[in-house]
Amino acid sequence: MSNKTVNWGVLGAAAIATGRTMPAMREAPSATLLGLASRDAAKGRATAETLGIPRVYPSYEALLADADIDAVYVPLPNQLHFEWSVRAMEAGKHVLCEKPLCLSAAQVQQLCEVRDRTGRHIEEGFGFRNHPQWTKFAELMAAGAIGPVRAAHTTLAKQFLDPADVRNDPDAGGGAAYDLGSYAISGCNLVFGRPPLRVVAAMERDPAFGIDRLTSALLDYGDAHATLTVATQAGTAGWGSHQQLSVMGADGWMRFDFPYAHGRPTPSRIELGDATSVGWLPTQRFEFEPVNQYALQIERFSRLLLGEPMPSWPIEDALGTLRTIEALFASARSGGWEAL
Numbered sequence: 001m002s003n004k005t006v007n008w009g010v011l012g013a014a015a016i017a018t019g020r021t022m023p024a025m026r027e028a029p030s031a032t033l034l035g036l037a038s039r040d041a042a043k044g045r046a047t048a049e050t051l052g053i054p055r056v057y058p059s060y061e062a063l064l065a066d067a068d069i070d071a072v073y074v075p076l077p078n079q080l081h082f083e084w085s086v087r088a089m090e091a092g093k094h095v096l097c098e099k100p101l102c103l104s105a106a107q108v109q110q111l112c113e114v115r116d117r118t119g120r121h122i123e124e125g126f127g128f129r130n131h132p133q134w135t136k137f138a139e140l141m142a143a144g145a146i147g148p149v150r151a152a153h154t155t156l157a158k159q160f161l162d163p164a165d166v167r168n169d170p171d172a173g174g175g176a177a178y179d180l181g182s183y184a185i186s187g188c189n190l191v192f193g194r195p196p197l198r199v200v201a202a203m204e205r206d207p208a209f210g211i212d213r214l215t216s217a218l219l220d221y222g223d224a225h226a227t228l229t230v231a232t233q234a235g236t237a238g239w240g241s242h243q244q245l246s247v248m249g250a251d252g253w254m255r256f257d258f259p260y261a262h263g264r265p266t267p268s269r270i271e272l273g274d275a276t277s278v279g280w281l282p283t284q285r286f287e288f289e290p291v292n293q294y295a296l297q298i299e300r301f302s303r304l305l306l307g308e309p310m311p312s313w314p315i316e317d318a319l320g321t322l323r324t325i326e327a328l329f330a331s332a333r334s335g336g337w338e339a340l
Contacts, residue, residue, distance in 0.1 A: 004306075005032045005302065006070045006071050006301075006305050006306065008025055008032065008033050008073060008302075009034060009035040009037065009066065009071070009072050009093070010033070010037070010072070012039075012060075012076050013036065013038045013043050013044060014075040014098075020263070020294045024292055024297070026051070027295040027298075030302035030306060031298050031299065033051065034054060035053065035056070035057060035066060038056070041058060044056045060084060064088055070094060070305065071094040071096065072093040072096070076098075078100060078166065078174075079103060081101060082102045086110070089115060092118070095122040096297075099126055099186075100124075100325070101124040103322075105319055105323045105326060107322075108315060108318050108322055121304070121312075124313070124315060127296070128187075128262070129186075129297075131288070133256065133259070133268055134190065134259075136270060136288075137254065137256075145252065145274070146247070146248075146250070146252035146273075147251030148249060148250045149192060150249060152188050152225075152226040152245065152248070153226070153246045154188060154243075156181075157231040157236070157241060159232075159233060160179075160232040167232060168232075170211050175211035175212040175213070175215075176213055177212050177325050178325060179230075179232065181328070183261065184228040184230055185219075185320075185324045185325065186317070186321055188219060188226040191226070195320030195324060195340060196226070196324060196340060198220045198339045198340060199219050199220065199328055199337070199338055200218050200331050201216065202215070202217075202332060203329075212332075213231060213232045213233045214229070214230075214231045214232075215328065217328055219324070239264065240263050243261075253273045253277075254273075265293075268288045271284070272285075320340075
């Protein structure tokens with residue numbers, strides 16, 4: 001790309017876009033927030049005026065037809081992620097799509113085919129992977145700080161009680177496994193560097209919404225295990241979800257106190273226990289100042305498109321996540337282990 005910055009367009013004025021990602025685009029030096037498409041004309045104009053977006057389009061198609069747009073951010077409802085990611089790449093745009101990338105592994109496979117055919121870059125929008133604490137975790141693991149990983153334990157919980165919330169619509173990819181489980185599974189796969197071989201799960205469903213409001217699972221990685229619990233009607237009712245991740249190694253342990261989505265920049269830390277630690281008391285603490293992980297994500301993605309050597313995560317990672325989610329639902333139905 002010859003641009004000094006990447007021109008971004010956004011499909012829809014979803015809350016995560018207006019509250020987090022579009023303001024983050026204004027903070028990223030390598031990004032320019034050029035356009036917004038909204039099917040609600042009044043909402044689109046008001047959002048553009050508030051955020052200083054120069055171009056407003058009456059349709060998603062109109063934005064994709066603009067040759068000045070280099071990359072598209074897709075924060076649409078989950079069931080629309082696949083269609084509009086395909087259409088964006090077919091229009092020659094690079095794509096950052098909110099999680100979950102798709103609602104099935106088969107759709108992710110099709111996205112891989114479109115990516116390879118069009119030569120466009122596409123990633124799943126997991127802002128947490130850009131946080132410095134995960135870089136530090138990788139450095140500690142590479143240095144053998146706790147030895148080979150034997151197990152991981154993670155949980156996320158939040159109160160999503162609004163009947164109009166898409167998280168409560170099973171046809172739109174609602175429920176704990178898709179919404180919060182995608183974080184938990186992605187985090188565990190980062191810890192182990194691969195997806196699990198098989199899973200077993202229990203799910204409890206909301207009688208009115210029909211979504212899984214409580215899902216617990218055991219993930220078998222062969223020589224290591226992970227356990228997870230995710231819930232959409234438990235934990236805090238505040239702005240941040242309850243979340244924890246602990247990693248047990250052959251020679252020690254590490255514990256994150258805020259591993260995943262930071263809806264607002266918040267301090268966090270990793271604690272490490274080794275041969276000198278007693279019980280849960282850490283030997284070392286690694287403190288992290290508040291950072292806007294959405295701005296870090298946009299800046300990294302933009303610099304990658306501009307040709308700089310930057311880390312990236314292929315959507316094959318999402319393929320492992322979706323296969324795991326599908327296996328969780330199959331296990332809950334069968335009551336037994338399900339292989340990926």
